Amino acid sequence: MARVSVEIENHIARVTLTRGDKMNALDNDMVEAIVAAGEGLKGNNDVRVVVLSGEGPAFCAGLDVANFGKFAGADPVELVMPRSHGAANLFQQVCMVWTQLEVPVIAALHGVAFGGGLQLALGADIRIAHPETRLSVMEMKWGLVPDMGGMVILPKLMRSDVLRQLIYTADQVGAEAAQGMGLVTELSADPLARAMELAGQMALKSPSAMRAAKRLIAVSESGADEATVLHEESREQAALIGKPHQMEAIMANMQKRVPNFK
Incomplete structure (x- = not known):
């Protein structure tokens, strides 16, 4: 069965988890399909924004417990230590592939987002x-640690003591509390509709400026020194000034019309 669908329209790629009858739980096929969907969008110049969502009652309930039996019979070192995607293994690439896309990615969450989800x-x-979404760093419930790329992102979003409490307890938190912690950006009664609304706004911005902004933010969050960040600000700006996308943005604003980026 298909695990993920990808539809591209009006420069927006809708990536949908389609294992709704299993709350989009992550079995091996789902893991491979998610990574393949992300990898398949790399370098696609027609795509300006990605919206990630899940069918059925939940965004993603985390690892399919049926997989524990498969893992029990495997050599754990051989299971998780090989680097199949640069610095990441296959499971870590489920998260990391979206950070590697050149364009913004918006996730629409409902139901639950647990563990790997x-x-x-x-x-x-x-x-x-x-x-009403519930979220959890749930791995400790199963005697494990977060190991699907989350530890790259979580320390950038949350205070250390709050992150430690979530990891150590495996507690579930509601969306409003998660927003206060930095896990959730915004609440919406219809998160997919809101995600698509934001994606539509972003798709009308300069594609080259949007990609430059994502690169620049990544540098600034990487721990680079002040001189490096300042240099990258200037380098990215120099590559934009006076180029066709920037000129079209100026003309569209002055003429009060929708821009037409080619």
């Missing part, structure tokens, strides 16, 4: 959640 959402630039 939460880490998948963390790969997005922005997370819109229904107020």
Whole structure:
């Protein structure tokens, strides 16, 4: 069965988890399909924004417990230590592939985002959640640690003591509390509709400026020194000034019309 669908329209790629009958739980096929969907969008110049969502009652309930039996019979070192995607293994790439896309990614969350499902959402630039969504860094419940890329993102979003409490307890938190912690960007009664609204706004901005902004933010969050960040600000700006996308943005604003970026 298909696990993920990808539809591209008006420069927006809608990536949908389609295992709704299983709350989009992550079995091996789902993991591979999510990574393949993200990898397949790399370098696609027609795509300006990605919206990530899940069918059925939940965004993603985390690891499919049926997989524990498969893992029990495997060599854990061989299972998780090989680096199949640069610095990441296959499971970590579920989160990291979205950070590697050149364009903004918006995740629309509903139902639950547990364990690996939460880490998948963390790969997005922005997370819109229904107020009744529940989130959890759930790995400790199963005697494990977060290991799907979340530990790259979580320390950038949260205070250390709050992050430690979530990891150590595996407690579930509501969307409003998660927003206060930095896990959720915005609450919406219809997170997918709101995500699409934001995506529509972003798709009308200069594609080259949007990609430059994502690169620049990544540098600034990487721990680079002040001189490096200032240099990258100037380098990215120099590459934009006077170029066709910037000139079209200026003309569209002056003429009060929708821009037409080619």
